[in-house]
Amino acid sequence: MRKVADSTVRRLSLYLRFLEEFEEQGIDTISSEALASRGGTTSAQVRKDLSFFGSFGKRGLGYAVPELAGRLREILGLERRYRVAMIGAGKIGSALVQYRGFRQRGFDIVAIFDVDPGKVGHQWNGLAVQDIAGLEAELGRHPIDMAVLVTPAEAAQPVVDRLVRLGVKAILNFAPLQLTVPDDVVVKSVNLALELETLSYALNNR
C-alpha cells in the first residue's frame, strides 16, 4: 500500500462520521459531491482519498452508504474495540476519562495511572486511579492497545520508555514535548496551546 498522509486518514475519519449520519437518516447512496460538501472539501479530494484503498462507487450512481461506511471502518481499524490506559490523572486526564466520544468510537479507557499518592485510589468514572509504580504488573495482567499520555513534560519520556518496553505500540501524547520512540511505535501529539498559536499566526498574517 502506498504511504497515506495523516491528513488523508483524518478526512477518512470525517467521511465515516458523515456516512454514519447518512445511514441514520436512511440514505442509501451518496454522491462524492454530497460527501465533499458535508466535509468542506471537493469531490475530487474525496475520490482521491478513497482511491488509495481501492475502487468505490459507480460513476453516476455514487457510493453505497453502508458499504462505504463498512469499508472505512475496516481501513481505520474500527471493527474492533481498543483498550486504552490513561497515564496522568490531572485536569485534562479527568476530562478525557469522561469524554464520551472515545467510547462511542470504540476506545475504552480501562486503567488510569498517576504518581501522586493523593490521587491513587480515587474513583474516576468507575475506575480507581492506580499507582504508576504498578504499571508493569497491571499491564502484564491486562495488556492495553494504546496509552494516552497527560503527564507533565518532564515525566513523559521515562514513562513512555516503560510503555514501549511493555509492548505498547500507539501513544496519544498531550505532554508538551517531542517523544523519542522506536520506529514500530506510533505517537500522535496534541498540543492545545499550539492550536491557539496557529490561530494567532493566522490573525497576524492575513
Add this chain to the structure above:
Amino acid sequence: MRKVADSTVRRLSLYLRFLEEFEEQGIDTISSEALASRGGTTSAQVRKDLSFFGSFGKRGLGYAVPELAGRLREILGLERRYRVAMIGAGKIGSALVQYRGFRQRGFDIVAIFDVDPGKVGHQWNGLAVQDIAGLEAELGRHPIDMAVLVTPAEAAQPVVDRLVRLGVKAILNFAPLQLTVPDDVVVKSVNLALELETLSYALNNR
C-alpha cells in the same frame, strides 16, 4: 508573503518552545542541527521553515537564540495577549479553563458561556459562567479575539454564526463537525476521538 502551510506554523511554534528552553539555560547561539534534533526534524527542514520569513543565522555560526526567539514570537503574533471566550461549560471546557498552557502562551480565558441554567452563575477558575443568551451584550462590552467552542455538535453552527456577526475572526473548535464560516474567519478543529482513529489506522496498516 507566500502561503505558509499549517504544518510549518506548527513547527515554528515548537522551535520557539525549544529556543525558550535554550534561553533559560543561557545558551546564546544554536545550530539548525541542534534545533532540528531537539524537534525530531532535519536541519534542512528548519532552514526551509525559517526561509519563508527572511534570512536568519550566519553560516557556520548558527542562530542567535534571543533574536530568533523574538522574531518567531513576532511571526506567530505572540508579542501580545489574546482575550479568549470559552463557549460551553462541559467537561472538556472545564479542563481547558484550568489548563495553564493557554495563559502561559498569552491566551487569557476571559469569559465562559453555557446554555444550561444549572451551570450559569457557577464560578470556574474565578470566572462566573454566563448565559449564552447574553453573548452579544457581553462581547459588545468586552470584545474578544478568539473563541474556543466546546458545545455539542448540534449547538455549534448557530453559536458560530453569532460569533461571526460579533466580529470574532478566530475559533478553536472541539465540536465534532465541520463549521461553515466566511473566508476571513479562521477555524482550527480538534477532534480527540479522531486522533485515536489515526492511531488505530496506524496499528492496522503497518
